[in-house]
Amino acid sequence: MDKDIRTIGLIGYGEVGRILAEDLRARKIAVFAHDIKQAGPAAAELAEHGARFGVELMPDHAALAARSDLIISAVTASQSVSAARSAVPGIGDSTWFLDFNSASPKAKIETAELVNGAGGRFVEGAVMTSVPPPRIQVPLLLGGPDAAALEPRLNALGFAAKVASDQLGVASATKMCRSVMIKGLEAMVIESFTAARAYGVEDQVIASLVETFPGMEWEKLGSYFFQRVIQHGRRRAEEMRESARTVREMGLAPLSAAGTAERQAQMADLADRGLFGQRGTPGFAKSADWRTEADRIIAILKDQAQ
Structure with missing residues (x-):
């Protein structure tokens, strides 16, 4: 069953996450975020940014997933699989999961198995250049069986997404x-x-x-x-x-x-x-x-x- 996107959860609230948050909030989209740095020295900076742009910071990935129609994972490559695993308990039926991370095809497939096994709909994303200066309009290749269904929804939110393949790993x-x-x-x-x-x-x-x-x-x-x-x-x-x-x-x-x-x-x-x-x-x-x-x-x- 297709799911409308009214709320977006950002796993990772670094440079990329914050750019996406700013551009999505400018379109009046409800945005939640969680970053492991919320427990460290950067906590105040993240909280200030969230308050300024109306982004609600969540206590963990599972809580974020439970509030989100679309989850966007934008973490470091080494954390891409573990971040998805920690979100799995909160993923609901047909929750979209867009993996924005620069990870290998094997890592994307492993993440897809976790997300789809929890009832979600995994789509791999490949960001094809630096996010700044194009920001949310950065060229984005999508892959996987659900890529074609997510593409128009993403572009309606301001993304510049294009399906690369219905096969995971190509993008x-x-x-x-x-x-x-x-x-x-x-x-x-x-x-x-x-x-x-x-x-x-x-x-x-x-x-x-x-x-x-x-x-x-x-x-x-x-x-x-x-x-x-x-x-x-x-x-x-x-x-x-x-x-x-x-x-x-x-x-x-x-x-x-x-x-x-x-x-x-x-x-x-x-x-x-x-x-x-x-x-x-x-x-x-x-x-x-x-x-x-x-x-x-x-x-x-x-x-x-x-």
């Missing part, structure tokens, strides 16, 4: 394989540009890249990639571990994906230590010039070598 495989390239390019640029800066040949390297790929603005890409990885390296590292898992499950050693995950995690570690300035400052990092961030990395390496 997530598309996302994961794309991430091998996109996140890998971020990692390669950071590695190449930082090493070039250390050797004093960054201008020559960039000039050569411009000559080889004249349509790409390498200076701007360098600054953008450094900023994005500094701010979101932890989440990107988890996504790349899922990409590596996706590659490994089809029988190919994920040499590039695994290396990218390590580089993203390294940048996240440096950001957590405060070496790139305080998170949340304009431009994501303390400096919008990639050279400044590369110099910080080089200085750290020199200190470690002494």
Whole structure:
């Protein structure tokens, strides 16, 4: 039986969850949310955001699920299955469950078994680019037997959803394989540009890249990639571990994906230590010039070598 969507529950109230909450509340949709950080230092920040936008924070995932016609899971990749499992006790008959997470096809299928086994209707979602700046209009691929039924309902709420396949795993495989390239390019640029800066040949390297790929603005890409990885390296590292898992499950050693995950995690570690300035400052990092961030990395390496 189809179920109208009047209430939406957000599992995960981080950057993506809050953007979705803001845009859904602007459309007068009732929104509930729960995040494991409600029990930590970020509790006050989450409560303030919820109060400002009229989002009711719930005590746990099961309580959220019991109030929701549509559940959207937007957590880190490593938590996608466990988050769904914790929501299962509250999932009612025909409750929609949209998995927004950057997880492997196998993880999506495992989550679907949990949700569908509880009477819900699971649909996998693959977010095909960064949520900001398009926000709720970010390109979204849907997959699974119930994807076609959910698509018009999502688009009526302001999403830009498109069915990729009625087979689970196709949308997530598309996302994961794309991430091998996109996140890998971020990692390669950071590695190449930082090493070039250390050797004093960054201008020559960039000039050569411009000559080889004249349509790409390498200076701007360098600054953008450094900023994005500094701010979101932890989440990107988890996504790349899922990409590596996706590659490994089809029988190919994920040499590039695994290396990218390590580089993203390294940048996240440096950001957590405060070496790139305080998170949340304009431009994501303390400096919008990639050279400044590369110099910080080089200085750290020199200190470690002494």
